[in-house]
Amino acid sequence: MNYIKFKGNLLRKYRSKPIENSNTNKEEPLSSDLKKNIERISTELGNSDDLVIRKINLGGKERFKAVIFFIDGIVEDAAVHKVVEALLHEGDSSSIQRVLQLYPEITEPLIHNVLEISEASEVIEMDTLFHQLLTGNALLLMDGINTAISIGVEGWEKRSVEEPQSQTVVKGPRDGFTEDFRTNTSLIRRRIKSPDLWIDSVVVGRVTKTKVGIAYIKGIVNDKIVDEVHERIERINIDSILESGNIEELIEDQTLTPFPTINNSERPDTISAGILEGRVAIIVDGSPFVLLVPALITDFFQSAEDYYQRADIATLIRVIRYVAFFIALLGPSIYIAILTFHQEMVPTPLLISIAAQREGVPFPAFIEALLMEVTFEILREAGIRMPRAVGQAMSIVGALVLGTAAVEAGFVSSAMVIVVAITAISNFVLPAINMAISVRMIRFIIMIGAAAFGLFGIIVCIILFVLHLCSLRSFGVPYTAPMAPFVKEDQKDAIFRLPKWALLTRPRLISQQNNVREKTMSRMQPKA
Known part of the structure; x- marks a missing residue:
């Protein structure tokens, strides 16, 4: 698309300036000395009250000392108890006894044979360890091993799926996005059950480490728009992202305008419909509002209920x-x-x-x-x-x-x-x-x-x-498409809305591939 250019204005230049990071010393490998690792993690977190350090002996053998770290309040207690129970089991037929025979190459057998958790991976750097720990995972460190195991035991309190407060409808779905990232992606997956729905994730914010998802349908979306979204988000160099509005202000084309150039919604059906048109959704962890780009001025006069009525x-x-x-x-x-x-x-x-x-x-x-x-x-x-x-x-x-x-x-x-x-x-x-x-x-x-x-x-x-x-x-x-430039075939869903059977194509300037929605060109006629 010829229009796509990254505007290098003064604000964008300021955003992309490299800023010194005081925590670069975290990017170092873990030590094989368990005591040093414990001291380092405790010191970096300021001996915080919610940091739980659980010392255990693997398989009941004293010589296999280990420690489990996790943050109280953001993990599921039952899942942590299950992990500890599996590691402490002393039976002769226990998997842990067989795994200990493979020492020191122990981390991979532990992941595959002992831990009954769907998410478990190896961690070799201190920076990655802190990120995993503070996102709700438990970290298993063993004496003599310079590799930790990250165990997915996330379980913090979150708001249930409720009706959106800012975009109510008389007729239509009643579910809305929440502040939980995985809940929001599942609400979109529930509506678009296609392997072509891709969700890329990046981490933004040097301090907050906020997870940001980029959702689109491969084969419908314009690849140049996806690349542009990735480029703008990856150029953000800031310490905190607390809400999708922070992302919106940093990636919009024009900042000196009273008009919104990025759409947002807390309705999964609205975001899913936009993705099916070839747009890109930006999901920010901690925010119930999902961004949708590109946005046209006509989008702000449309409601989800328009497509559930005649x-x-x-x-x-x-x-x-x-x-x-x-x-x-x-x-x-x-x-x-x-x-x-x-x-x-x-x-x-x-x-x-x-x-x-x-x-x-x-x-x-x-x-x-x-x-x-x-x-x-x-x-x-x-x-x-x-x-x-x-x-x-x-x-x-x-x-x-x-x-x-x-x-x-x-x-x-x-x-x-x-x-x-x-x-x-x-x-x-x-x-x-x-x-x-x-x-x-x-x-x-x-x-x-x-x-x-x-x-x-x-x-x-x-x-x-x-x-x-x-x-x-x-x-x-x-921004003013499809009126300026005037696109005749897109007038069917601009000011007026034609019947569903007449909405044969997607917006031409948004999706430049796979534009046809329906294969048939005429509506069904009743039998005589």
Whole structure:
């Protein structure tokens, strides 16, 4: 794809600067002296209270001394007990007795013949040992052996699969992603049972060592996009990644834009549908929000429920969303422009009514709208941050009480309260919260243009934002596709949605191979 280029702006250059790592001395081999290894691990972890050191004698033989390290709270106690029991077993027919005869080449026979754990591997470097230990594995070290065994006994507390809170639907699946990496990959695997679904994993963050998964379908995805995702993630040189939003901010094409250029969702069906279109999913351990790239502006007006309803119903709902988008963006600005510069555009009876309401209001229309918009934004943010039991009630009651009190006090007119309320409601119609926030920011800029130049200022602001949108790219793909550039065959699922049997191809600019979804070109007809 010709569009794909890694932009070397100043921020990206700063991110890729090599930073000195104070822990480079960890990249050294393990010692064959068990006592030295114990002292080294304890010292590096600051003799932490949750570090458990369990000394054992392999097979009951005193000369085969060993130690099991694990972090209390992130391992499954039953699995650790099972491992210890297998290593301490003293029966004549025990596998451990036969394994000890192979000393000193003991690690591989232990893994294959004794440990009844699905995940077990050898560790020869101290850096790898700490990474395995702090991700929930138990480490078995033996005296006289410079190799440790990492045993998969992860078992920390995690949230169960629940209905997504930010992307609810009336009709559709109710499961959502959690903070556990493996749970999230399994939710995707459950929907796409294909060997072509590949999930690559990398570790990002020098301190947090956060696991990041890159999921795509081989044969459908554009390989250049996969390479670009790998390149951008591997160029991240930072000490901590705590949420997918950290990754999003570091790998997006353009940082100086109010519009989101990377999509995210906590719904497995939405992410699976995006992967089936040829997109790449980025799963971050510890975050219930999975990133999806590349993203188009039309994606932020679509909901998972659009594909679970009939095409005519889904199309109607989408049109309502676009109408709500323009109301949320331009509502207060048009009101300000008309009252300030273009009163002749309003019917005379309505103009007289508005003038009567504004009698006694000491502020011009722009200040009046600005006060109300800022007040509603404060109420909205307060409702989110307050406890859930009282947050919604406070925001609704606060808006009603403040609006009524402001009108009675003569600070604002009733018409302005109605305009701001409709604008706020329209903003909630947008299914993507990140696009809704962008609209809220842009609205203030257009209000300034309307107050200064009227409808001409609004038109100039719209032209500037359209030009800015056309300049954006999401991992090399034009942000405004399939409208600009205009792709005729992709219009079937942009503003309108055609029936399922008519969605024959995947988006052309996203998936440039294996574009055909259906082999048949006509829908089934009922038998006579």
